[in-house]
Amino acid sequence: MVEEPQSTQAVLARVCACVQAGKSDANTDIPPGSLGQPGVAEWVEMAIERGASPQTILEEALTAGMNAIGKRFAANEVFIPEVLIAARSMHVGLAKLKPLFVEQGMPSRGVLVIGTVLGDLHDIGKNLVGMLFEGAGWKVIDLGVDCPAEKFLAAVAENPGCAVGLSALLTTTMVSMGETVKSIRAQAPQAIILVGGAPVTEAYAREIGASGYAPDPAAAIELLDSLLSDE
Ligand code: B12
Known part of the structure; x- marks a missing residue:
């Protein structure tokens, strides 16, 4: 039984944490023992339901998670496999946001x-x-x-x-x-x-x-x- 976070901010924090842990969705057992628990896919859906804009989810949750992984990789706190599974989780989240960005296109820094x-x-x-x-x-x-x-x-x-x-x-x-x-x-x-x-x-x-x-x-x-x- 997973306790539902109270605020949208807390949902975004869960997305960010799941990206870093490589927890893509409830059907994956990464990290071990997490099977059945919500991952990036489910938390992103909840953030959308709660009215968070796709831009906010992208910047404050998915990108924030990947930036954190990048810094930990540079500091030798995580290694290549962790970066790869984090990137895979980020892509699962991006796929959920893509339909919401169809009109204006996915935002990009360059x-x-x-x-x-x-x-x-x-x-x-x-x-x-x-x-x-x-x-x-x-x-x-x-x-x-x-x-x-x-x-x-x-x-x-x-x-x-x-x-x-x-x-x-x-x-x-x-x-x-x-x-x-x-x-x-x-x-x-x-x-x-x-x-x-x-x-x-x-x-x-x-x-x-x-x-x-x-x-x-x-x-x-x-x-x-x-x-x-x-x-
Ligand atoms: C894996 C590997 C291979 C694999 C490559 C598989 C693949 N898909 O990449 C295979 C088996 C194919 C291979 C082949 C060869 N390899 Co090789 N290989 C390696 C090995 C073990 C790891 C390289 C690696 O992936 N490191 C991990 C990544 C994450 O690190 P990285 O690439 O440095 O990238 C980081 C940074 O440098 C930076 N970075 C990388 N790119 C960029 C780009 C930008 C823009 C920026 C900003 C940052 C950035 O960010 C990354 C993440 O932090 C190294 C040894 C080593 N420990 O480095 C030898 C090594 C590079 N290989 C070597 C050699 C000699 C060869 C071969 C010539 C062997 C041979 N006789 O056939 C062939 C050459 C093939 C060819 N034409 O390229 C030598 C090079 C020696 C030298 N000074 O020139 C090394 C150093 C091994 C050694 N000690 O002798 N290799």
Whole structure:
């Protein structure tokens, strides 16, 4: 028997907590022992019934939950599996909100085009960055792995004003990261280009003309916010 929260604010807090725990709905047993208890799906439905706007549910519950997970991941308090199941729960909540946003479209803070550079097949880190940006309210266009500069250029042309994220995990493919930054700069000199991946450093980002480097998704979100507020 689950006690019903008294206020809408308390329902939103339950959504936020369930995102962080990866508790998608009553039918899932994540975390173990929670089978039958309401999750993101049920609490989002209740928040809607109580009159919370989809925008509020998105910002104060789903995004807040993913932001918290991003910070805990950066602090090594949770690890890749927890981030993945939190992102899955957030998507369950988003699916409930989508019909309510049909007319105006899902709100978005902006577009992030992200991909792993040419010659590089590593995508776990890039995917985590994409998920947490999505959780923070960004529309994320994921170009996948082994992306030649032309692929980034086409996406930048199709999404004027987008930010770009480049990922590289090999010292050998850091070279194609530099070439990709150069090509993007030639086409869109003002573009914000973030770079990351285990071998990438702040100094290397500066050397190749990227706008900034971040070691993890939470830092990347903060960096992009600060670069945008400087514009
Ligand atoms: C998993 C893995 C693989 C998997 C990749 C599976 C996949 N789908 O991604 C497979 C088996 C395919 C693989 C292949 C190879 N790998 Co590998 N791989 C790894 C391993 C073990 C983990 C990488 C990883 O996912 N880390 C976890 C994620 C979460 O961390 P991350 O990627 O760094 O991402 C974080 C940050 O860097 C940042 N970030 C990442 N991208 C971005 C982008 C932006 C914009 C921002 C802001 C931030 C950001 O945020 C993320 C989250 O915090 C590493 C070793 C290691 N411990 O790093 C080796 C490693 C990267 N691989 C290595 C090598 C050599 C190879 C191979 C060449 C092996 C071979 N001889 O075939 C091939 C290359 C294939 C290719 N062409 O890409 C070397 C690289 C050495 C070097 N200095 O160049 C490493 C370091 C292993 C080692 N110690 O030798 N690999």
